[in-house]
Amino acid sequence: EQQEAKEYELDTTTFHMGTVVQIKVFGKTPEETKRFAQIVEDEVVRFDDMMSVHKDSPLNNVNKHAGEKVEVTPEIAEMTLEALTIADMTHSAFEPMIGPLVNLWKIGFGGDHVPSDEAIKEAIRRVDHRHVRVTEENGKWFMQIGRDQNVDMGAIAKGYIGQKLAEKLKAAGATHALLDLGGNIVAMGEKYPGTPWRIGLQSPDKSRGAYFAVVAASDTNVITSGAYERNFEKNGHRYGHILNPTTGQPVATDIASVTIVDQNGARADALCTALFAMGWEKAEAFLLAHPDVHAVLLRDNLKDVLVSEALRDKIQPYDPEVSIRL
Numbered sequence: 001e002q003q004e005a006k007e008y009e010l011d012t013t014t015f016h017m018g019t020v021v022q023i024k025v026f027g028k029t030p031e032e033t034k035r036f037a038q039i040v041e042d043e044v045v046r047f048d049d050m051m052s053v054h055k056d057s058p059l060n061n062v063n064k065h066a067g068e069k070v071e072v073t074p075e076i077a078e079m080t081l082e083a084l085t086i087a088d089m090t091h092s093a094f095e096p097m098i099g100p101l102v103n104l105w106k107i108g109f110g111g112d113h114v115p116s117d118e119a120i121k122e123a124i125r126r127v128d129h130r131h132v133r134v135t136e137e138n139g140k141w142f143m144q145i146g147r148d149q150n151v152d153m154g155a156i157a158k159g160y161i162g163q164k165l166a167e168k169l170k171a172a173g174a175t176h177a178l179l180d181l182g183g184n185i186v187a188m189g190e191k192y193p194g195t196p197w198r199i200g201l202q203s204p205d206k207s208r209g210a211y212f213a214v215v216a217a218s219d220t221n222v223i224t225s226g227a228y229e230r231n232f233e234k235n236g237h238r239y240g241h242i243l244n245p246t247t248g249q250p251v252a253t254d255i256a257s258v259t260i261v262d263q264n265g266a267r268a269d270a271l272c273t274a275l276f277a278m279g280w281e282k283a284e285a286f287l288l289a290h291p292d293v294h295a296v297l298l299r300d301n302l303k304d305v306l307v308s309e310a311l312r313d314k315i316q317p318y319d320p321e322v323s324i325r326l
């Protein structure tokens, strides 16, 4: 009989991209396990330096030189092309050129004021992904946005990066890993051979780690947008950090959380934001029209859950107060 190969696990928690990054990597030796953890750490830092809009970065360079054709990394080009696809597909519910409005409201970044109607109107005028150009010339990638535009990949970058981390790990010889980028989960490989990872979906009103459902996942991304993360209150009104590009207002959604399961991490992240912004009715219609989008919606009554057909054999209810239509 064959001896079960011994496996080493290394868990780390770091802070990058404005969020907590928790990883679990596994290797055949302690040295290999350490090497895998270092690969993830180095790659997160590389992407943070490339895509942060809060410091000098190749992505921020596009904003600094708005109106000009700017050379970008292949990764920025790839992510932007994906962003433009999802923006089209969701009629700008996900809108990567939302920057002027994000900078105006500053929700989640110390801002707690309601901007003037005038300022909102001025910002809306500058939000439109159809002005963005991504081109390739002789193996180099270029990007150009409108003169007064501002790109914000905050709703897609973590999903994109998470998938890239898993790819890098796999290329280095890792068979499985669990990466958590601030609630964006990458389930790489399986937990054990033949047993998928089990990813808990957080109950918005309960303590961290209290789940309303658990999803079985292997080699995929499980990404969640919820109303319980960044927001502020003013005059008895709660403002979330996802904005409507047409009204210029924080979205008032009747969805408590959206989870998307997709092998394409960028797509999962961007769609998550979009469905959250759409609200229950439009999101439900969207899911009917796009059976390849695999989602779990939790309504703001914290009782009703909608699960895409393709996910129904992968989800397990976890809270008797929540009714999951299967």
Ligand code: ADP
Residues within 6 Å of the ligand: 092, 093, 094, 095, 096, 098, 102, 108, 152, 153, 154, 155, 156, 224, 225, 229, 230, 241, 242, 243, 244, 245, 269, 272, 273, 277
């Ligand atoms: P989180 O990163 O908190 O999980 P999201 O993935 O939904 O949440 O991304 C929210 C971020 O995306 C905001 O902080 C903002 O930078 C940006 N954003 C806000 N509204 C939109 C929108 N309608 N489309 C695309 N990005 C948006």
Ligand code: MG
Residues within 6 Å of the ligand: 154, 155, 156, 225, 268, 269, 270, 271, 272, 273
């Ligand atoms: Mg998102």
Ligand code: MG
Residues within 6 Å of the ligand: 154, 155, 156, 158, 184, 224, 269
């Ligand atoms: Mg996100």
